[in-house]
Amino acid sequence: MPKISREDVRVPLDVMPEFKDTYIDNFLAATQNTGHLMLFACDQKIEHLNADFYGEGIAEDDLDPEHLFKIGGQGTIGVLAGQRGLIAMYAEDYPNINYLVKMNSKTNLVKTSQQDPYSAQLSSLGAVLDMRDAGVNVVGIGYTIYLGSEEESSMLAEAGELIADAHANGLITVLWIYPRGKAVENEKDADLIAGAAGVALCLGSDFVKVNPPKDKDGKSSSELLAVASKASGRCGLVCAGGSTVDAETFLTQLYEQIHTGGAVGNATGRNIHQRPLDEAVRLTQAISAITFADYDPQEALEIFEGKENFTL
Numbered sequence: 001m002p003k004i005s006r007e008d009v010r011v012p013l014d015v016m017p018e019f020k021d022t023y024i025d026n027f028l029a030a031t032q033n034t035g036h037l038m039l040f041a042c043d044q045k046i047e048h049l050n051a052d053f054y055g056e057g058i059a060e061d062d063l064d065p066e067h068l069f070k071i072g073g074q075g076t077i078g079v080l081a082g083q084r085g086l087i088a089m090y091a092e093d094y095p096n097i098n099y100l101v102k103m104n105s106k107t108n109l110v111k112t113s114q115q116d117p118y119s120a121q122l123s124s125l126g127a128v129l130d131m132r133d134a135g136v137n138v139v140g141i142g143y144t145i146y147l148g149s150e151e152e153s154s155m156l157a158e159a160g161e162l163i164a165d166a167h168a169n170g171l172i173t174v175l176w177i178y179p180r181g182k183a184v185e186n187e188k189d190a191d192l193i194a195g196a197a198g199v200a201l202c203l204g205s206d207f208v209k210v211n212p213p214k215d216k217d218g219k220s221s222s223e224l225l226a227v228a229s230k231a232s233g234r235c236g237l238v239c240a241g242g243s244t245v246d247a248e249t250f251l252t253q254l255y256e257q258i259h260t261g262g263a264v265g266n267a268t269g270r271n272i273h274q275r276p277l278d279e280a281v282r283l284t285q286a287i288s289a290i291t292f293a294d295y296d297p298q299e300a301l302e303i304f305e306g307k308e309n310f311t312l
Contacts, residue, residue: 001034001294008035010234012204014167022170026139027206029098030079030172031265031292032312036258037207037238038291039100039174040075040284041269042068042082043142046105052270057244059276067280068273069094075272075284076312078265078291081142081174084123084131091136100140100174101128103162104155116181118151119144121158125165140172140206147196149181156203163204174238174267175205188214190224197232207236209267212257222253222260229262241268244275247283247304252297255290265291285310 006024015023031037044052045065053062061067069090072080079100080087087099106119125141132138143162145155163173177196179187186192190213200208213224229237239257241250250271257263266287272280286304289295292312295303302308 001036001292003033004028004031004035012167012206014164014204015170016168019168019170023167023172026170026172030100030139032078032288034292035236035264036078036291037174037236037265037267038076038078038284038288039207039209039238039265039267040068040072040077040080040272041241041267042072042080042086042273043102043105044269045086046083046107048108052274058274059279061276061280062274066090067277069097070277071273071280071284072097074277075281076288076292076310077284078288079139081267084128087136087138088131095135095137097137098139099137100142100172101131101138102142102144103128104143104158112181116149116151116183117146118149118154119146120154121162125162125169129169138171140174141166142174142176142209144176144178145196145199146180147177147192147199148179148184150183152181156199159205160203167204172207173205174207174209175200175203176209176240176267178211186214187211190214190216190227193225194228194231197228197235197237201231201233201235205235207238207264208232209238209240211242212239212253212261220256220260222256225257225261225263236264237262238265238267239263241266241271244271247286248297248301251286251290251300251304254287255297255300258290279304282306288312
């Protein structure tokens, strides 16, 4: 992808004038000066408890939470997204990582069949700004909305207020939006995902993370994703990485999501951190080669296999 300059960054009008330069700095840092986002998602220790970090097929490295920060520090990413407390515990040892604070989270213990999902805010934006002022390299915040839940109005209101306040203070924003609840028959319906992308735009988010839609009516997931990318307008759409698959499949899907689906990047957790450190670092480089430098899947696979080096 071509590099962008400070003049190329479109600054939302809810960014206060005194924080315009801060917003531009954060946007360029998070996107590695490309406008594309490679988000390393490290919020699953609440979302999925320990199941994502220990067990069959998961590297022993992953049980130690510092594994996430070692990957972020040694790998090539845009931002590392995690809860405020998690970042606060490790950021002193990893000061050069760009951090995005996940403002809400919930466990997966209460199922949708029991209760429609609601993910409440965990801490105030003021606490995040205090951490930034203390020297932690916080460039943005994130928030999850379960569209279609009976509790969606509360999450929409929390997200809208957080985005306005974050922008006012020069932070970028990413929304995780997943249609989910008793009213939702198909969480990966292409039209519903496109609707979720439009909601993120209306809330003023810089980026929205969605699940890729399921293939339907002879159209591939990436072809259907193009509708959502168009619907998101000036809110950049990125795809969730999902559960761990082989690297070649994952990199091919990512390339198609960008080039066919119109996505501007990815938000990947398990596919990265469930691997041993060296392998995980190489996968971040391969993902970033596609996301930031427009490598094709085969070129990226060679980076993952250690046959080629990649640096930004």
